[in-house]
Amino acid sequence: MIKTMEQITTIAEMRIHIKEAKRQGQRIGIVPTMGFLHEGHISLVKAAREICDLVVMSIFVNPLQFGPNEDFERYPRNIERDTELASEAGVDLLFTPDVSEMYPRPILTTVSVANVTAPLCGASRPGHFDGVATVVTKLFQIVQPDYAFFGQKDAQQVAVITQMVADLSMPIQIVPCPIIREADGLAMSSRNVYLSPEERQQALVLSASLRQANEWLDEGITLGEIKERVVQKINEMPLAKIDYVEVLGFPDLEPIEKEAAGQGIIIALAVYFGKTRLIDNLITQIR
Amino acid sequence: MIKTMEQITTIAEMRIHIKEAKRQGQRIGIVPTMGFLHEGHISLVKAAREICDLVVMSIFVNPLQFGPNEDFERYPRNIERDTELASEAGVDLLFTPDVSEMYPRPILTTVSVANVTAPLCGASRPGHFDGVATVVTKLFQIVQPDYAFFGQKDAQQVAVITQMVADLSMPIQIVPCPIIREADGLAMSSRNVYLSPEERQQALVLSASLRQANEWLDEGITLGEIKERVVQKINEMPLAKIDYVEVLGFPDLEPIEKEAAGQGIIIALAVYFGKTRLIDNLITQIR
Numbered sequence: 001m002i003k004t005m006e007q008i009t010t011i012a013e014m015r016i017h018i019k020e021a022k023r024q025g026q027r028i029g030i031v032p033t034m035g036f037l038h039e040g041h042i043s044l045v046k047a048a049r050e051i052c053d054l055v056v057m058s059i060f061v062n063p064l065q066f067g068p069n070e071d072f073e074r075y076p077r078n079i080e081r082d083t084e085l086a087s088e089a090g091v092d093l094l095f096t097p098d099v100s101e102m103y104p105r106p107i108l109t110t111v112s113v114a115n116v117t118a119p120l121c122g123a124s125r126p127g128h129f130d131g132v133a134t135v136v137t138k139l140f141q142i143v144q145p146d147y148a149f150f151g152q153k154d155a156q157q158v159a160v161i162t163q164m165v166a167d168l169s170m171p172i173q174i175v176p177c178p179i180i181r182e183a184d185g186l187a188m189s190s191r192n193v194y195l196s197p198e199e200r201q202q203a204l205v206l207s208a209s210l211r212q213a214n215e216w217l218d219e220g221i222t223l224g225e226i227k228e229r230v231v232q233k234i235n236e237m238p239l240a241k242i243d244y245v246e247v248l249g250f251p252d253l254e255p256i257e258k259e260a261a262g263q264g265i266i267i268a269l270a271v272y273f274g275k276t277r278l279i280d281n282l283i284t285q286i287r
Numbered sequence: 288m289i290k291t292m293e294q295i296t297t298i299a300e301m302r303i304h305i306k307e308a309k310r311q312g313q314r315i316g317i318v319p320t321m322g323f324l325h326e327g328h329i330s331l332v333k334a335a336r337e338i339c340d341l342v343v344m345s346i347f348v349n350p351l352q353f354g355p356n357e358d359f360e361r362y363p364r365n366i367e368r369d370t371e372l373a374s375e376a377g378v379d380l381l382f383t384p385d386v387s388e389m390y391p392r393p394i395l396t397t398v399s400v401a402n403v404t405a406p407l408c409g410a411s412r413p414g415h416f417d418g419v420a421t422v423v424t425k426l427f428q429i430v431q432p433d434y435a436f437f438g439q440k441d442a443q444q445v446a447v448i449t450q451m452v453a454d455l456s457m458p459i460q461i462v463p464c465p466i467i468r469e470a471d472g473l474a475m476s477s478r479n480v481y482l483s484p485e486e487r488q489q490a491l492v493l494s495a496s497l498r499q500a501n502e503w504l505d506e507g508i509t510l511g512e513i514k515e516r517v518v519q520k521i522n523e524m525p526l527a528k529i530d531y532v533e534v535l536g537f538p539d540l541e542p543i544e545k546e547a548a549g550q551g552i553i554i555a556l557a558v559y560f561g562k563t564r565l566i567d568n569l570i571t572q573i574r
Binding site for chain 1: 298302309394395396397398399401403420421424425428431450451455456457
């Protein structure tokens with residue numbers, strides 16, 4: 001039997017599908033995205049396909065999580081191509097509400113998470129994670145998933161959502177999935193399309209410096225020294241402008257007080273190339 | 288068949304019951320309370336009993352919604368008596384988690400609602416409605432109710448929860464239930480037990496002044512004048528200290544720009560008698 005994907009644009013219609021799936025005892029998985037799909041998103045669908053009976057993908061460019069000077073308006077969109085890719089990947093229900101369906105009037109309710117939102121992108125993008133936590137909570141209420149799949153490229157997002165789900169006792173298992181990279185190492189991102197050929201070439205410094213950092217960890221170089229070397233390496237690229245380079249404990253995202261073997265860490269980068277802000281990270285441990 | 292009430296103290300145990308109820312297609316209702324039950328709470332159970340298959344009552348004195356100088360520690364508790372009353376009223380599952388079950392570590396996630404939380408108790412009790420919205424969201428995630436029952440004595444709480452449920456697309460119907468009063472008019476409240484006999488007597492001015500306000504509305508007295516008369520009437524009681532007397536639009540809780548027949552209004556009062564803060568309200572419309 002070939003299952004065909006259904007595209008759904010309203011919350012009311014989604015509720016009908018979810019109610020029926022729940023009645024049948026199906027395990028529901030959600031892959032929340034902002035569309036302009038790439039292999040990273042597809043890998044999330046594959047992970048969902050393996051453990052869920054019903055795979056829902058949402059495509060919603062959420063205005064709440066963009067700052068006033070960010071790229072909400074020009075964020076890349078291609079719903080026809082996304083529909084094809086989602087269907088091929090094995091999505092059952094593609095949820096594509098427009099902004100007026102999700103926010104028919106200004107939303108007065110905010111879900112916010114303290115501490116894990118303080119460093120990294122939370123510091124660079126005030127309000128961003130409030131917007132993420134709020135829209136993800138809303139999507140969770142609409143789809144009522146048993147599992148939710150997120151890419152580790154947005155490692156802080158995973159940390160925020162995991163904290164939120166635990167704090168609010170949401171009956172949902174968060175499944176973090178590995179970063180998917182281009183053949184040359186660049187982490188997949190919908191925003192890569194913004195890059196000029198020259199910027200695209202120089203952006204390889206992100207993944208390259210993380211690979212090197214991993215080797216430096218093997219050599220027993222201290223975290224402070226590694227951070228300095230990564231900064232230096234990125235700054236060798238004339239088009240690169242560092243937003244942050246940080247080494248923090250993982251998964252708590254707290255500063256590391258004392259370096260000890262086995263301690264989980266994240267080396268996280270955010271770097272501008274022109275107007276385009278790219279992020280990448282390495283989650284590992286001290287040897 | 289006599290159904291016996293089950294008392295549940297852990298989230299994990301509650302999830303098992305809820306999963307089974309969902310599998311059976313039962314309509315689930317929740318009556319969230321802080322315990323020390325009175326007829327107001329019982330009326331919520333009765334309303335739930337009428338439209339739900341499974342009635343869950345939670346009893347949890349939620350520290351998040353008390354300010355540092357408020358009565359969290361001395362809030363009245365009597366779980367033995369509550370258990371009996373809940374069982375008699377027809378509760379199926381009595382959820383009585385302790386603080387360490389609900390908040391095993393400091394909770395980092397906050398659900399907050401703007402605008403409707405600004406006036407009235409929101410102004411007098413900073414952070415109160417954040418605590419309410421957060422714990423109610425958590426209870427909703429644990430119990431996954433189809434219906435939730437709240438008393439209109441806490442009219443602003445009903446407005447906050449209704450707004451939150453709409454904003455976050457929670458699949459829950461909020462059912463507001465009328466204020467239940469003692470024979471002499473005093474609105475039922477767990478906090479009435481704090482009152483000395485003298486305070487108890489003078490506290491009748493709350494319901495009495497609301498009854499009078501209703502008559503003044505019939506007579507076409509303006510809202511501004513009604514508010515002044517209510518203030519005056521309450522101030523005649525030597526033990527009464529007004530926190531607020533407000534007339535606002537209902538259900539939006541916005542100031543009324545222009546008085547017009549049919550306009551929904553709430554006349555809301557908060558008054559201290561000694562350390563005890565009582566609230567009462569009248570929801571009606573301009574004639």
